[in-house]
Amino acid sequence: MLHQFYPQVFHSYSYELNKDMQISAAHYIPHEKAGKCARVHGHTYFVNLTICGDQLDDSGFLVNFQHLKKWVHDRFDHTLLNDHTDVFNGQNSEDFPTTEVVARKIWEIVQDHLNVLPNKPKCLQVFVRETPTSYVVYRPKREMK
Numbered sequence: 001m002l003h004q005f006y007p008q009v010f011h012s013y014s015y016e017l018n019k020d021m022q023i024s025a026a027h028y029i030p031h032e033k034a035g036k037c038a039r040v041h042g043h044t045y046f047v048n049l050t051i052c053g054d055q056l057d058d059s060g061f062l063v064n065f066q067h068l069k070k071w072v073h074d075r076f077d078h079t080l081l082n083d084h085t086d087v088f089n090g091q092n093s094e095d096f097p098t099t100e101v102v103a104r105k106i107w108e109i110v111q112d113h114l115n116v117l118p119n120k121p122k123c124l125q126v127f128v129r130e131t132p133t134s135y136v137v138y139r140p141k142r143e144m145k
């Protein structure tokens, strides 16, 4: 696992948890402007999730690290991202599997799971590194404390 520094999220929550994971996946960007990236190719995505909250659950977790891995890594690892038509859509650029969209979709998936937990943690940041020289940070727009 590559250990790297991530942009800091400023907040006033008592607990902040970070989970790293690596996802091996293929994708293509279905647009002429994508150049060579319009052809199927693969990456090892480095993903970091930042989860915050004030309350722990009855096991003393803000959220179980293993559950975060299951929701994201296990869903996409060794797959073609474009095949996940419930997540990505080749007809709409807002839903192409670009790094930006991958980061936002991961946030949506994680926050949907967090919303049903009784202690209501919040995902404040998703960092996705697609290549050694390219990464995206997604933070939800709305005020999350």
Ligand SMILES: Nc1nc2c(c(=O)[nH]1)N=C([C@H](O)[C@H](O)COP(=O)(O)OP(=O)(O)OP(=O)(O)O)CN2
Residues within 6 Å of the ligand: 029, 037, 097, 098, 099, 100, 130, 131, 132, 133, 134
């Ligand atoms: N804003 C975005 N630009 C590009 C994306 C993207 O998702 N968002 N994606 C790609 C390609 O998918 C490509 O795999 C990654 O791009 P790039 O950084 O150009 O990769 P290189 O290794 O070729 O870059 P070097 O500068 O040579 O290290 C393209 N653009």
Ligand SMILES: [Zn+2]
Residues within 6 Å of the ligand: 027, 037, 041, 042, 043, 130
């Ligand atoms: Zn790519």
